Amino acid sequence: xxxxxxxxxxxxxxxxxxxxxxxxxxxxxxxxxxxxxxxxxxxxxxxxxxxxxxxxxxxxxxxxxxxxxxxxxxxxxxxxxxxxxxxxxxxxxxxxxxxxxxxxxxxxxxxxxxxxxxxxxxxxxxxxxxxxxxxxxxxxxxxxxxxxxxxxxxxxxxxxxxxxxxxxxxxxxxxxxxxxxxxxxxxxxxxxxxxxxxxxxxxxxxxxxxxxxxxxxxxxxxxxxxxxxxxxxxxxxxxxxxxxxxxxxxxxxxxxxxxxxxxxxxxxxxxxxxxxxxxxxxxxxxxxxxxxxxxxxxxx
Amino acid sequence: xxxxxxxxxxxxxxxxxxxxxxxxxxxxxxxxxxxxxxxxxxxxxxxxxxxxxxxxxxxxxxxxxxxxxxxxxxxxxxxxxxxxxxxxxxxxxxxxxxxxxxxxxxxxxxxxxxxxxxxxxxxxxxxxxxxxxxxxxxxxxxxxxxxxxxxxxxxxxxxxxxxxxxxxxxxxxxxxxxxxxxxxxxxxxxxxxxxxxxxxxxxxxxxxxxxxxxxxxxxxxxxxxxxxxxxxxxxxxxxxxxxxxxxxxxxxxxxxxxxxxxxxxxxxxxxxxxxxxxxxxxxxxxxxxxxxxxxxxxxxxxxxxxxxxxxxxxxxxxxxxxx
Numbered sequence: 001x002x003x004x005x006x007x008x009x010x011x012x013x014x015x016x017x018x019x020x021x022x023x024x025x026x027x028x029x030x031x032x033x034x035x036x037x038x039x040x041x042x043x044x045x046x047x048x049x050x051x052x053x054x055x056x057x058x059x060x061x062x063x064x065x066x067x068x069x070x071x072x073x074x075x076x077x078x079x080x081x082x083x084x085x086x087x088x089x090x091x092x093x094x095x096x097x098x099x100x101x102x103x104x105x106x107x108x109x110x111x112x113x114x115x116x117x118x119x120x121x122x123x124x125x126x127x128x129x130x131x132x133x134x135x136x137x138x139x140x141x142x143x144x145x146x147x148x149x150x151x152x153x154x155x156x157x158x159x160x161x162x163x164x165x166x167x168x169x170x171x172x173x174x175x176x177x178x179x180x181x182x183x184x185x186x187x188x189x190x191x192x193x194x195x196x197x198x199x200x201x202x203x204x205x206x207x208x209x210x211x212x213x214x215x216x217x218x219x220x221x222x223x224x225x226x227x228x229x230x231x232x233x234x235x236x237x238x239x240x241x242x243x244x245x246x247x248x249x250x251x252x253x254x255x256x257x258x259x260x261x262x263x264x265x266x267x268x269x270x271x272x273x274x275x276x277x278x279x280x281x282x283x284x285x286x287x288x289x290x291x292x293x294x295x296x297x298x299x300x
Numbered sequence: 301x302x303x304x305x306x307x308x309x310x311x312x313x314x315x316x317x318x319x320x321x322x323x324x325x326x327x328x329x330x331x332x333x334x335x336x337x338x339x340x341x342x343x344x345x346x347x348x349x350x351x352x353x354x355x356x357x358x359x360x361x362x363x364x365x366x367x368x369x370x371x372x373x374x375x376x377x378x379x380x381x382x383x384x385x386x387x388x389x390x391x392x393x394x395x396x397x398x399x400x401x402x403x404x405x406x407x408x409x410x411x412x413x414x415x416x417x418x419x420x421x422x423x424x425x426x427x428x429x430x431x432x433x434x435x436x437x438x439x440x441x442x443x444x445x446x447x448x449x450x451x452x453x454x455x456x457x458x459x460x461x462x463x464x465x466x467x468x469x470x471x472x473x474x475x476x477x478x479x480x481x482x483x484x485x486x487x488x489x490x491x492x493x494x495x496x497x498x499x500x501x502x503x504x505x506x507x508x509x510x511x512x513x514x515x516x517x518x519x520x521x522x523x524x525x526x527x528x529x530x531x532x533x534x535x536x537x538x539x540x541x542x543x544x545x546x547x548x549x550x551x552x553x554x555x556x557x558x559x560x561x562x563x564x565x566x567x568x569x570x571x572x573x574x575x576x577x578x579x580x581x582x583x584x585x586x587x588x589x590x591x592x593x594x595x596x597x598x599x600x601x602x603x604x605x606x607x608x609x610x611x612x613x614x615x616x617x618x619x620x621x622x623x
Binding site for chain 1 (some may be wrong): 335340349356414426439454459465491495524582599
């Protein structure tokens with residue numbers, strides 16, 4: 001990100017400005033990191049020490065009790081599994097749909113392309129809203145099925161735009177012409193040329209949709225009443241924000257008592273469990289993502 | 301050189317005439333495989349985006365499940381009148397607009413400043429790690445962020461109150477204090493989105509030719525001057541577009557987060573149009589589909605109008621626009 005390999009010596013005022021910028025950035029990074037580190041520390045500290053305010057940054061009185069209790073709570077385990085399912089299946093379905101939309105729209109001279117693009121973009125500015133969408137999902141018989149979580153979220157127009165721009169940049173028209181001369185059909189060209197060249201943007205889409213599904217809770221809140229289908233976020237909301245602990249989710253009562261004692265601690269460990277999967281994945285795809293987002297945004 | 305160019309334009313022209321001489325029907329038939337690919341996403345779009353738009357007409361009807369959307373009786377603007385005249389109306393508008401404008405003022409300039417700063421950092425490792433760290437909160441779910449707020453500001457055990465305690469203050473019940481709700485909402489949002497929003501500006505900054513900076517350095521321009529006269533102008537077009545989009549969504553503040561942060565103690569400032577629609581339409585014992593849809597439509601239409609107005613202004617004054 002450096003602007004110029006400036007051979008000219010920095011002036012004194014520039015050095016001061018530079019020092020200020022480094023300090024400000026450093027402080028901001030600390031402000032971002034502190035809550036995260038604190039929560040991780042608190043989740044593995046002794047309950048009483050946390051309540052007494054002895055934990056500031058590093059764990060005091062290390063213990064994994066809160067994590068053990070979490071894994072005894074049935075709906076957390078099933079919620080975790082459901083979330084993984086929604087993230088994986090949802091991301092694959094959505095990425096396929098996005099590519100199928102983006103590739104034809106990236107081709108020059110496809111009759112009706114402008115109109116179809118406009119139909120996509122218009123939905124970013126205006127939508128039917130909560131109730132009409134709910135009625136559609138109801139009418140399709142999707143309420144209380146896993147499809148209610150996957151299908152309505154199966155395409156984001158923003159991703160179509162970014163993917164389309166990416167394809168316009170990386171698949172030049174000459175390549176399409178060459179493919180045609182060699183007798184390649186559009187399907188064949190898409191399968192053999194476009195897909196292999198689109199790995200970075202496919203990775204970006206998969207990550208984006210997967211994280212989106214992992215983090216979303218509202219669709220589950222309105223479309224699901226069967227708690228066996230609940231994703232982790234809905235369970236987290238119940239325990240973290242509404243402080244609801246359901247006794248029927250614990251196999252034996254001695255553990256329930258332990259859970260009550262650990263309630264505050266449990267929240268720290270739950271936060272850690274909820275945020276770790278996306279944070280683990282994103283550094284690996286970040287490089288691609290930044291590139292993809294940049295290509296997409298440059299043309300807007 | 302000129303001959304070559306002339307030849308090139310000639311072939312171009314021939315290409316174009318050749319293309320347009322191919323009939324539209326033939327061109328469509330030749331591309332049938334591309335349309336076949338588009339079919340699936342288009343079906344999705346029709347079902348999950350346009351079908352609900354058709355469903356919006358229940359805002360002008362008294363919808364009941366038995367007669368369905370088409371069979372329910374028309375009632376004109378009844379639901380809209382009811383909403384505008386209700387005692388909730390001004391409170392909802394005020395809360396929604398206030399929250400969003402505050403959010404915009406606080407969080408719109410920050411990513412620009414962050415991007416400008418990151419752009420001047422010459423140490424690669426520093427800039428890399430600063431980006432990696434500041435993007436991270438974007439990937440944390442809203443539920444977890446609100447959960448973080450809840451545990452960190454807990455009146456008994458939260459670290460925020462323990463800090464206040466050191467100064468002999470508090471404890472304050474942040475989540476239950478309607479005076480604090482807006483600040484908590486806006487600044488936790490800044491914490492979460494600032495790094496990620498900076499990406500788009502960083503992208504704009506990479507298009508600045510390094511020669512501009514080199515020339516400016518030779519002319520003796522200070523770093524601040526270069527940021528102001530070279531980097532900032534490169535960002536303005538993108539910033540204007542993002543601003544327009546933001547203004548268009550002025551009535552639809554981050555609905556999920558507001559809903560999660562709401563409780564009985566802060567409801568007087570925390571009830572916004574979208575959460576109200578959810579409560580009237582889906583969460584209440586007697587769901588009022590038509591009324592809730594009318595309120596939602598009211599919000600969408602005003603949002604669309606604002607978007608068009610903002611875009612017109614931007615095109616006229618900043619020469620940058622969405623369309």
